[in-house]
Amino acid sequence: MARYNSLRRAWVVMAASLLASPLAGAQPGYDVPYVPTPPVVVEEMLRLADVGPGDFVIDLGSGDGRILIAAAKKFGARGVGVDLDPERIDESVYGAQLAGVSDRVEFQRQDLFKFDIGQATVVTMYLLPSVNIRLRPRLLRELKPGTRIVSHDFDMQDWQPDRKSTVRKNVFLWIVPAQVGGRWRATVALPAGERSYEIEIKQKFQEIDGFVRYDKKTAGLWNVKLSGDRINFVIVDDTGPVETNLYFDGRVSGDAIEGVIKRGIGSDQKEIKWRAARIAPAS
Numbered sequence: 001m002a003r004y005n006s007l008r009r010a011w012v013v014m015a016a017s018l019l020a021s022p023l024a025g026a027q028p029g030y031d032v033p034y035v036p037t038p039p040v041v042v043e044e045m046l047r048l049a050d051v052g053p054g055d056f057v058i059d060l061g062s063g064d065g066r067i068l069i070a071a072a073k074k075f076g077a078r079g080v081g082v083d084l085d086p087e088r089i090d091e092s093v094y095g096a097q098l099a100g101v102s103d104r105v106e107f108q109r110q111d112l113f114k115f116d117i118g119q120a121t122v123v124t125m126y127l128l129p130s131v132n133i134r135l136r137p138r139l140l141r142e143l144k145p146g147t148r149i150v151s152h153d154f155d156m157q158d159w160q161p162d163r164k165s166t167v168r169k170n171v172f173l174w175i176v177p178a179q180v181g182g183r184w185r186a187t188v189a190l191p192a193g194e195r196s197y198e199i200e201i202k203q204k205f206q207e208i209d210g211f212v213r214y215d216k217k218t219a220g221l222w223n224v225k226l227s228g229d230r231i232n233f234v235i236v237d238d239t240g241p242v243e244t245n246l247y248f249d250g251r252v253s254g255d256a257i258e259g260v261i262k263r264g265i266g267s268d269q270k271e272i273k274w275r276a277a278r279i280a281p282a283s
């Protein structure tokens with residue numbers, strides 16, 4: 001019964017007991033109490049993150065290892081679970097053996113705030129709001145663009161999730177965005193001749209917006225979208241006899257973007273390659 005209490009309730013109880021007595025209920029040195037995620041929520045976390053055999057999953061505060069063991073057993077993923085509690089680590093190692101996935105997962109007794117998360121393609125967490133917020137700068141800085149983060153129950157304040165599930169409990173998914181803020185120069189070979197666009201992008205997490213300058217004009221960027229390292233937007237090309245939409249699709253890699261523009265629609269559609277270089281960082 002206690003195993004399926006919500007973390008929120010455990011936290012309230014722990015906070016109340018802490019107020020009553022600074023020692024009662026406290027686990028010195030731990031940032032989060034142990035409360036396991038119910039199996040149906042584990043399933044929903046892994047489904048939402050679209051975990052597959054190519055993934056490397058890191059579970060921060062891995063408890064008895066159930067999330068990682070399910071990721072390996074049901075989806076063929078590999079990964080590492082990190083927990084401070086040696087008892088939990090022993091349970092996880094045993095659980096992985098029982099599930100026949102010891103060759104794909106390992107469990108390390110470490111502090112999640114010090115653990116190197118750079119190789120993850122998926123990060124799973126059932127922590128606390130304050131812990132999520134402490135982790136947030138590292139998640140944004142150290143994870144590769146496109147890495148999925150799933151959190152059971154707790155959000156990341158003004159970093160809005162890309163997707164959310166409400167099956168029994170809230171589960172949030174974020175896709176780590178590439179850093180695209182700043183000014184970019186894009187060169188495109190249009191039928192009317194080569195055109196240079198100066199594109200200004202403002203970014204807040206995965207939410208982006210911007211405008212474009214060319215021929216001493218300023219125009220809007222439309223349908224602007226960033227998902228991981230993939231950027232999409234539309235510029236209306238008014239250089240020909242009729243206005244035509246240019247559908248930009250690109251991959252961001254550091255200070256460069258490369259991709260394809262689709263010009264026009266249907267049988268008239270042409271594909272043109274484009275590339276851009278960042279010429280000024282985000283202000």
Ligand SMILES: C[S@@+](CC[C@H](N)C(=O)[O-])C[C@H]1O[C@@H](n2cnc3c(N)ncnc32)[C@H](O)[C@@H]1O
Binds near residue numbers: 007031
């Ligand atoms: C709420 S439980 C989640 C367990 C598991 N991820 C799950 O969802 O079933 C949080 C876990 O974080 C661990 N923990 C707390 N502080 C930690 C820290 N600083 N570093 C690593 N693990 C920590 C606790 O021992 C506990 O097992």
